[in-house]
Amino acid sequence: MSNNNLIDEEVDDLEIVCTLCTEKIINAKFARCDSCGKSNHYNCAKITPTEQRSLELRSNRRLKFFCNDCTNGMSALPQILSTISVLQDEIKLLRQSISECKHRDITSVDQQPQDFDIEQVIEEIADRQMKRRNIIFHGVIESEKLNVAERQAEDVQNVTKTLSLFNDNCPNIIMTARLGKKNSNKPRPLRVVLDDPRTVTSILKRKNLYKGPIGFSSDKTLQQRKHMLSLKNELERLNSIEGGQQKTIKYIKGRPKIVDIDLSKSLNSKNPSTSPTKSGSTTKM
Numbered sequence: 001m002s003n004n005n006l007i008d009e010e011v012d013d014l015e016i017v018c019t020l021c022t023e024k025i026i027n028a029k030f031a032r033c034d035s036c037g038k039s040n041h042y043n044c045a046k047i048t049p050t051e052q053r054s055l056e057l058r059s060n061r062r063l064k065f066f067c068n069d070c071t072n073g074m075s076a077l078p079q080i081l082s083t084i085s086v087l088q089d090e091i092k093l094l095r096q097s098i099s100e101c102k103h104r105d106i107t108s109v110d111q112q113p114q115d116f117d118i119e120q121v122i123e124e125i126a127d128r129q130m131k132r133r134n135i136i137f138h139g140v141i142e143s144e145k146l147n148v149a150e151r152q153a154e155d156v157q158n159v160t161k162t163l164s165l166f167n168d169n170c171p172n173i174i175m176t177a178r179l180g181k182k183n184s185n186k187p188r189p190l191r192v193v194l195d196d197p198r199t200v201t202s203i204l205k206r207k208n209l210y211k212g213p214i215g216f217s218s219d220k221t222l223q224q225r226k227h228m229l230s231l232k233n234e235l236e237r238l239n240s241i242e243g244g245q246q247k248t249i250k251y252i253k254g255r256p257k258i259v260d261i262d263l264s265k266s267l268n269s270k271n272p273s274t275s276p277t278k279s280g281s282t283t284k285m
Contacts, residue, residue, distance in 0.1 A: 016030070016039050017039070018030065018039060018040050018041045018044050019038045019039065019040060019067060019069075020040050020041070020044035020045065020068070021041065021044050025039060025041065028041060029041075029042055029052070030042060031045060031047060031055055031065045032065070033065060033066055033067040033070055034064045034065055034066060035066055035067070035070040036067065036069070036070055038067045038069070040067060045065070045067075047065070051063060051065075076129075079129070080125055082254070083124075083125050083128055083129075084121065084125070086254070086255050087121060087124060087125075087223070089255065090223065090224075090227040093227065093230060093231070093234075094226070094227065094230055097230050097233070097234060124221060124223055127221045128221055128224070131218075131219040131220070131221060132197035132200065133174070133193050133194050133195070133196070133197045133200055134191055134192065134193050134194075134200070134218070134219035135191075135192045135194065135200055135203065135204070135216050135217070135218065135219065136179075136189050136190070136191055136192075136216060136217050136218070136219050137159060137162070137189065137190040137191075137192060137214055137215070137216045138189055138190075138214065138215040138216065138217070139186075139187060139213055139214045139215055140155060140158050140159065140187055140190045140214055141158065141187055142155075142178070142182070142187045142188065143155065152175075152176055155176045155178075155190055156173055156176055158214075159173065159176065159190065159192050160173070162210070162212065162214050162216070163203065165210060165212075166202070166203050166206060166210075171194045171195065171196065171199045171203075172194065172195040172196075173192060173193070173194060174193040174194065174195055175192075175193045176190060176191065176192050176193070177190070177191045178190055178191075179191055191219060200218070203216075204216075204217070204218055227256070228249075228256060231249055231256055231257075231258060232249070234258060235247055235248070235249055235258050238258065245261065246260065246261060247259065247260055247261065248260075248261050
């Protein structure tokens with residue numbers, strides 16, 4: 001056995017399985033992930049002959065091999081760190097609001113500070129990652145057909161008409177789902193899942209350009225909805241103090257913040273709308 005990164009000898013007695021093809025590795029060369037230790041056949045991992053020779057060096061080996069899971073995890077790390085930073089800002093604002101309420105002798109059970117443990121943060125991150133591909137549509141007429149598949153097909157058709165206004169090539173819709181109990185007075189919100197979160201971001205950035213009867217917004221977690229409610233309450237308080245609508249809520253680098261209205265106009269001029277882009281692929285090191 002070699003240097004724990006590559007095994008190029010017979011492995012008859014070892015239960016080593018390629019995580020890509022799920023077959024045992026017997027009398028074959030394979031690479032072991034430098035991060036988690038998982039093993040992959042050269043062919044399964046699509047390792048080129050040049051890369052093979054580099055990986056087989058017994059000393060001064062500079063090339064690193066990472067399995068698909070570790071590569072995807074590393075590519076998602078910047079987004080995870082950004083989400084943690086957003087959560088920290090939201091927690092700070094919530095605690096500040098609670099402190100102000102206490103100062104005004106306005107207290108309740110719901111306003112007591114909460115301890116956020118790591119499990120809550122991880123769960124919130126996972127929830128936000130999952131919702132990044134979603135758009136919530138409001139005002140899309142519900143079908144009266146009895147068949148579920150036919151109703152969903154009609155929802156997709158109606159949503160496609162709206163999405164086509166933002167892009168000549170309509171984004172790929174993975175699935176749709178109505179939210180809440182059916183109401184005869186108005187249609188329920190419609191959750192639409194797209195294949196690329198960047199397409200969702202591009203559409204939401206330009207939603208103010210749409211003047212039709214259908215409304216749409218991002219799919220927010222419970223924590224995000226609480227944070228937005230806290231911001232709106234704080235915005236109302238600040239505007240009442242300043243005697244008019246002097247401030248507004250503006251998304252800055254993906255985070256909702258209270259800003260002066262003049263600053264909001266300046267930010268809009270510096271951030272023109274962009275067209276949706278296609279997702280890329282992971283890169284093996």
